[in-house]
Amino acid sequence: MKAHTEYLEFHTKRRCEYVNITREVERAVQKSGIREGMVLVSALHTTAGVYINDDEEGLLQDLDEMLEKIAPYGAPYRHHATGEDNGDAHLKCLLIHHQVVVPVTNGRLDLGTWQRIFYAEFDGRRRKRVVIKVLGE
Amino acid sequence: MKAHTEYLEFHTKRRCEYVNITREVERAVQKSGIREGMVLVSALHTTAGVYINDDEEGLLQDLDEMLEKIAPYGAPYRHHATGEDNGDAHLKCLLIHHQVVVPVTNGRLDLGTWQRIFYAEFDGRRRKRVVIKVLGE
Amino acid sequence: MKAHTEYLEFHTKRRCEYVNITREVERAVQKSGIREGMVLVSALHTTAGVYINDDEEGLLQDLDEMLEKIAPYGAPYRHHATGEDNGDAHLKCLLIHHQVVVPVTNGRLDLGTWQRIFYAEFDGRRRKRVVIKVLGE
Numbered sequence: 001m002k003a004h005t006e007y008l009e010f011h012t013k014r015r016c017e018y019v020n021i022t023r024e025v026e027r028a029v030q031k032s033g034i035r036e037g038m039v040l041v042s043a044l045h046t047t048a049g050v051y052i053n054d055d056e057e058g059l060l061q062d063l064d065e066m067l068e069k070i071a072p073y074g075a076p077y078r079h080h081a082t083g084e085d086n087g088d089a090h091l092k093c094l095l096i097h098h099q100v101v102v103p104v105t106n107g108r109l110d111l112g113t114w115q116r117i118f119y120a121e122f123d124g125r126r127r128k129r130v131v132i133k134v135l136g137e
Numbered sequence: 138m139k140a141h142t143e144y145l146e147f148h149t150k151r152r153c154e155y156v157n158i159t160r161e162v163e164r165a166v167q168k169s170g171i172r173e174g175m176v177l178v179s180a181l182h183t184t185a186g187v188y189i190n191d192d193e194e195g196l197l198q199d200l201d202e203m204l205e206k207i208a209p210y211g212a213p214y215r216h217h218a219t220g221e222d223n224g225d226a227h228l229k230c231l232l233i234h235h236q237v238v239v240p241v242t243n244g245r246l247d248l249g250t251w252q253r254i255f256y257a258e259f260d261g262r263r264r265k266r267v268v269i270k271v272l273g274e
Numbered sequence: 275m276k277a278h279t280e281y282l283e284f285h286t287k288r289r290c291e292y293v294n295i296t297r298e299v300e301r302a303v304q305k306s307g308i309r310e311g312m313v314l315v316s317a318l319h320t321t322a323g324v325y326i327n328d329d330e331e332g333l334l335q336d337l338d339e340m341l342e343k344i345a346p347y348g349a350p351y352r353h354h355a356t357g358e359d360n361g362d363a364h365l366k367c368l369l370i371h372h373q374v375v376v377p378v379t380n381g382r383l384d385l386g387t388w389q390r391i392f393y394a395e396f397d398g399r400r401r402k403r404v405v406i407k408v409l410g411e
Contacts, residue, residue, distance in 0.1 A: 001138040001275040001411050003310035005379055036140035038177055038272055040312055040375055044386030046328045053231055054183045058215030062224050063231060066208060071340060078332030087336050094327055094337060094370065096231065098389075101177055101238055101375055103270040105142055110268050112181030115235075131384050133377040135312055135410065136272065137138050138275040173277035175314055175409055189372055191320045195352030196364055203345060203365050233368065238314055238375055240407040242279055247405050249318030252372075273409065274275050 004032030004134040010048075012124030015073075018060045019119040021050075021130070025102070026109050028132045035107045037136015042099035044131055047089035047123035049096040055116040067092045067122075089122035096120050104136055141169030141271040147185075149261030152210075155197045156256040158187075158267070162239070163246050165269045172244045174273015179236035181268055184226035184260035186233040192253040204229045204259075226259035233257050241273055278306030278408040284322075286398030289347075292334045293393040295324075295404070299376070300383050302406045309381045311410015316373035318405055321363035321397035323370040329390040341366045341396075363396035370394050378410055 006028045008021060021041070029039055041050050053059070070091070077087025100117060103110040111117075119130055143165045145158060162178055178187050190196070207228070214224025237254060240247040246254075256267055280302045282295060295315070303313055315324050327333070344365070351361025374391060377384040385391075393404055 003410060005310075005377070005384075036142075036272075038175075038270065038312075040377055042375075042377060042384075044384075044389065046326070046386070046388045051231060052183070052235055053227055054216075056216060056219060058218050059224065059227055062214045062216050062228060066228050070207070070344070077336045079328075079330060079336050081332050082330060087333065090327055090333055091336060091340050094325060097234065097371065098326055099375060101179075101236060103142070103177055103179060103268050105268075105270070110142075110179075110181075110270070112183070112266070114183045115181065129386070131377050131379075133312065133379070133384070135310075136140060173279075173409075175312075175407065188368060189320070190364055190368055191353075193353060193356060195355050196361065199351045199353050199361050199365060200368060207344070234371065238316075238373060240279070240314055240316060240405050242405075242407070247279075247316075247318075247407070249320070249403070251320045252318065273277060 001137055002034050006132045008130040010128045012121045015124050017121045017124055020055050020116050021119050022117045025117050025132055029104055029134055032134040034104055034134050034136040037104045039102050039104055040133045041117055042131050044129045047086050047093055048128055049093045049098050049120040050100050051096050051118055051120060052100050052115050054114050086123040092122045138274055139171055143269045145267040147265045149258045152261050154258045154261055157192050157253050158256050159254045162254050162269055166241055166271055169271040171241055171271050171273040174241045176239050176241055177270045178254060179268050181266045184223050184230055185265055186230045186235050186257040187237050188233050188255050188257060189237050189252050191251050223260040229259045275411055276308050280406045282404040284393060284402045286395045289398050291395045291398055294329050294390050295393050296391045299391050299406055303378055303408055306408040308378055308408050308410040311378045313376050313378055314407045315391055316405050318403045321360050321367055322402055323367045323372050323394040324374050325370050325392055325394060326374050326389050328388050360397040366396045
């Protein structure tokens with residue numbers, strides 16, 4: 001069994017941003033030399049998520065609007081009693097989730113035609129990180 | 138370490154459908170010969186999900202209604218500017234998620250009494266696929 | 275490849291409760307002797323979840339309120355035709371999800387500064403269980 005670990009860094013310009021990281025994950029899998037296994041892609045924060053879906057501009061806006069409707073920015077969250085203003089970011093991250101596990105088959109990400117891996121930033125404009133862990137042989 | 142990969146195919150009659158695939162996943166685990174490990178069950182589409190919960194008809198309708206309320210079919214999604222009409226299916230898939238990882242213990246799915254693995258179709262009536270990847274020894 | 279399996283037991287006093295189980299998972303990883311791999315933490319029920327986020331009292335209430343708004347307790351769920359009264363608990367569990375996979379690096383949980391693993395009980399006051407499966411070497 002082999003394990004390979006990498007970290008990606010982000011520093012988005014906007015508070016909310018959806019970044020396609022499929023290529024970076026594919027590259028980590030190639031570097032690992034692993035042909036059969038799984039790759040875990042996981043945000044190391046409580047205000048950022050990782051998910052898989054289409055890379056289509058309209059859909060990214062639809063997603064953003066859905067999350068904003070359920071957990072609007074600037075609402076009077078109890079979490080803000082700590083001095084923070086990012087209650088919405090925590091809840092959005094919980095809805096979209098902070099991680100995915102992707103199968104690795106024949107040394108490649110075993111994804112469908114339209115599936116792309118996204119880093120979802122909900123409280124950006126500062127340094128954030130994602131861990132990539134490939135496991136297999 | 139061993140790895141075993143299988144693909145399931147679906148072609149649902151209705152646009153939305155929830156299909157219990159526990160038996161198919163159990164069978165893949167048995168075929169793999171793996172006694173201790175994990176099995177990843179992941180939809181290969183951006184409009185279909187995989188989740189674990191009860192196989193109870195009323196609950197399946199409750200789930201359907203909850204998702205429909207958050208992301209109604211036929212709403213004016215920006216994604217539809219591409220010519221698609223399945224914006225709701227993408228959002229429902231994101232809420233329910235496209236994958237689960239189930240522990241394999243003593244050669245069996247380590248699930249609770251009422252836990253069943255479901256394929257959730259949100260834009261059916263065409264050929265779709267799920268990948269099953271068993272990892273362990 | 276090594277595999278290590280443990281089960282945690284819960285019996286919450288309240289119907290809904292969020293329990294930080296990070297220490298228990300960390301302990302299972304140490305006991306496994308695994309240095310590089312993944313740990314799967316998965317609820318064995320259809321009315322309890324496992325998720326990762328901040329351990330902050332206000333945020334736990336914000337999360338509880340968000341879930342209650344989407345799937346209120348006592349609403350007339352179709353699932354209740356079975357005699358159950360926990361339709362909300364199933365839906366909340368589906369939204370928050372029943373499992374996480376955490377990377378294990380250098381024998382430790384590879385988590386961000388504020389990330390904690392939570393058991394989310396939505397239908398408590400009875401015996402429930404979580405499985406921890408560590409895989410790696």
